[in-house]
Amino acid sequence: MWDFNNEKPVYMQIMEEIKAKVISGEYTAGQRIPSVRELAEDARVNPNTMQKALMETEREGLIFSMRTSGKYITNDVDMIKNLKTETAKKELDIFFKRMTKLGLQKEEIIEIINNNYN
Numbered sequence: 001m002w003d004f005n006n007e008k009p010v011y012m013q014i015m016e017e018i019k020a021k022v023i024s025g026e027y028t029a030g031q032r033i034p035s036v037r038e039l040a041e042d043a044r045v046n047p048n049t050m051q052k053a054l055m056e057t058e059r060e061g062l063i064f065s066m067r068t069s070g071k072y073i074t075n076d077v078d079m080i081k082n083l084k085t086e087t088a089k090k091e092l093d094i095f096f097k098r099m100t101k102l103g104l105q106k107e108e109i110i111e112i113i114n115n116n117y118n
Contacts, residue, residue, distance in 0.1 A: 002043035010045060014053035015060075017043075022062060022073055023084045030075045033063065 004013050021027045034042070040050040054071060057063050061079060063071050074080065099109045 002045075004045075011049050011053040011056065014043065014045070014050060015057050018053070018057055019062065019083060019087070022080055023087055027073045029073055029077050029080060031073045032069070033071050033073060035070060 002014075002017060004010050018027070018033075027033060033039070036047055036050050036054060039054075040047040043050065054063065058065060058071070061076070062074055062083070064074060065071050096106070096109065100106075104112075
C-alpha cells in the first residue's frame with residue numbers, strides 16, 4: 001500500500017516501498033514489475049515522480065530495464081538478501097534506541113522479546 005508523508009520526498013518513499021516489496025517477496029528476483037504508468041496510477045502520483053524513483057532504484061541496481069519489455073527486479077539474490085539484512089539492522093537500531101530511551105537495557109529488551117514473541 002502506498003502511504004506517503006511529508007518527512008521526505010515522495011520519490012524516495014516510492015523507492016523504499018519498492019525495496020520493501022522486494023524484501024517481503026511480493027516482487028521476486030527476475031520478476032517484471034508493472035509499467036511506470038501502472039505504478040503511478042496505483043500510487044496516485046505523477047508518472048514523472050514514479051519514473052524518477054524507478055531510475056534511482058535502477059541506478060542502485062535493484063531493478064534493471066530491458067529496452068522493449070519493461071523493468072525487472074534484479075536476479076542478484078545476494079543483493080536482495082543483503083538489502084533485507086541491512087534493512088533489518090536499521091529497523092533494529094531504531095527499535096533499540098527507542099527502548100533504551102525507555103530505560104531498558106539490551107538484556108531486558110531481549111528478554112521481553114523472548115518472552116512475548118516466541
